[in-house]
Amino acid sequence: MKNILIYLVLLSFSASSLKAEVPVTEKEALIEFYKSTNGNQWTHKWDTDTDVSEWYGVKVVNDHVSEINLFRNNLSGTIPGSIAQLKNLTLLNLAFNSITGELPEEMVNLTRLRTLKLEMNRLKGELPVALGKMKNLEELTAFNNFLTGSIPESIGDIKNLKVLNLSSNSLKGDIPKSLGSLSSLESLGLFENTLEGSIPPEMGKLTKLKELVLANNQLGGEVPAEFEQLASLEVFQIQNNKFESVKNLERMGSSRDFLVFDYDKEDLERDFKDPNFSKTRMADTKFEDDDID
Numbered sequence: 449m450k451n452i453l454i455y456l457v458l459l460s461f462s463a464s465s466l467k468a469e470v471p472v473t474e475k476e477a478l479i480e481f482y483k484s485t486n487g488n489q490w491t492h493k494w495d496t497d498t499d500v501s502e503w504y505g506v507k508v509v510n511d512h513v514s515e516i517n518l519f520r521n522n523l524s525g526t527i528p529g530s531i532a533q534l535k536n537l538t539l540l541n542l543a544f545n546s547i548t549g550e551l552p553e554e555m556v557n558l559t560r561l562r563t564l565k566l567e568m569n570r571l572k573g574e575l576p577v578a579l580g581k582m583k584n585l586e587e588l589t590a591f592n593n594f595l596t597g598s599i600p601e602s603i604g605d606i607k608n609l610k611v612l613n614l615s616s617n618s619l620k621g622d623i624p625k626s627l628g629s630l631s632s633l634e635s636l637g638l639f640e641n642t643l644e645g646s647i648p649p650e651m652g653k654l655t656k657l658k659e660l661v662l663a664n665n666q667l668g669g670e671v672p673a674e675f676e677q678l679a680s681l682e683v684f685q686i687q688n689n690k691f692e693s694v695k696n697l698e699r700m701g702s703s704r705d706f707l708v709f710d711y712d713k714e715d716l717e718r719d720f721k722d723p724n725f726s727k728t729r730m731a732d733t734k735f736e737d738d739d740i741d
Contacts, residue, residue, distance in 0.1 A: 470500050474513050477533035478506070485523040485547060492521055505541075512536035519565070520544040529554035541565040543589070548572070556581040566590040567613070573597070575614075580605030591615040591637060598622070599638075604629040613637035615661065620644065623667075628653045635659040639685070642666055649674045659683040671696050683708040 482494050492504040501508040507515035513534050519541050526549030527542075537558050543565040550573030551566075558564075562584050571593040580602025582588075586609060595617040603612075604626020610633060619641040627636070628650025634657060643665040652674025654660075660681060667689040673696045675681075685708060686694070 469511050470508060470513055471511075473533045475500055477528075477530045478503070478513065480528050480530045484528045485525040485545075490518075490521050490523060507539075509536070515539040517541040518545070523547050525549075527552055527555070531555060532557040534558065535560065537561055538584075539563040542569065544568040546570055550574070551576060553578070558582060560584055562608075563587045564589070566593065568592045571595060575600055577602065579603055582606060583608070585609055586632075587611040589613040591617070591639075593617050595619060599624050599627075599643075601626050603627065606630065608632055611635045614641070615639035617641055622646075623648055623651075623662075625650045627651055630654065631656065633657055634680075637661045638665065640664040644668065646670070647672055651675070652677045654678060656680055661685045662689070664688045666690055668692060670694075 478494075478500065479496055482496065487493055490504075494503040494506075496503075500506060500513065505515075505517040505519075505521070506513060507517075514536055515538060516534075517539065520543070523542060523545035524547065527547060529552035531540075531552065532554035535558070538560055540558070540561060541563065544567070547566075547569040549571065551571060553576050556576045556578045559581060561582055564582070564585060564587065567589045568591075571590065572595065574597030575590075575595060577600050579600045583606055585606045588606075588609065589611065591613045592615070595614070597619065598621030599614065599619060601624045603609075603624060607630065609630050612630070612633065613635065615637040616639065619638070620643065622645035623638065623643055625648040627633075628648060631653065633654050636654070636657060636659065639661045640663070643662075644667060646669030647662070647667060649672040651660075652672055655677065657678055658680050660678070661683065663685040664687075667686070668691060670693045671686065671691060675696065
């Protein structure tokens with residue numbers, strides 16, 4: 449009987465040691481986030497009396513919160529600045545919810561974040577000026593919100609960025625020249641904002657770029673001749689802007705096959721070969737995302 453009791457005690461100790469003992473500051477930050485985004489109305493709620501590793505959409509690695517994936521989970525309210533306490537976070541997916549308010553400046557301190565998905569919410573205000581501090585970001589999507597102001601110049605410091613989609617907001621001002629420094633960028637979506645000025649020729653350095661969507665803005669000047677250097681480009685949309693000249697598209701459009709190649713054709717004297725629409729897909733991915741089980 450004594451041996452059985454000892455075995456049960458050891459078993460209990462072993463089970464408790466397997467629990468994710470995240471720091472108090474991280475658990476408190478999660479609870480504040482839960483309250484601030486009206487957790488009692490979430491589709492999948494958190495039982496904050498249970499172990500953090502059991503909370504819906506939360507992943508714990510080495511006793512630290514590493515991922516939060518709350519895609520389409522009926523979040524509302526605002527994102528609190530205390531989210532910056534989750535310093536080991538590598539993924540934050542809050543897409544397809546009803547989150548309001550501004551992005552907290554403190555969020556830029558999530559320097560280990562690789563994926564930040566904020567699309568299809570009701571976020572307003574400006575992108576943090578110090579956005580470039582998030583140097584490990586590989587994917588930043590915030591399309592279909594109400595973001596205003598300009599795109600921060602510091603975004604050019606995020607050298608690992610592969611996907612940037614800020615379409616369908618109210619962003620204004622020039623496209624920052626620093627975007628030309630994002631040598632890993634494969635997809636850039638700035639569709640449907642109020643961006644103006646000329647497209648910076650520095651963007652011709654984005655040799656890995658496959659998708660470039662700048663349609664429905666107030667962009668002017670000439671389409672840069674440097675765009676001919678975008679050898680990987682498959683999807684290119686610049687229609688509904690105010691370009692004075694798109695003549696540099698002539699060689700670009702006639703020398704390669706694109707999946708999507710949209711421009712204001714009346715601005716050119718010659719028509720390019722129509723794309724093969726059996727291959728064509730919509731470049732504006734405002735309703736695309738991956739659900740979670």
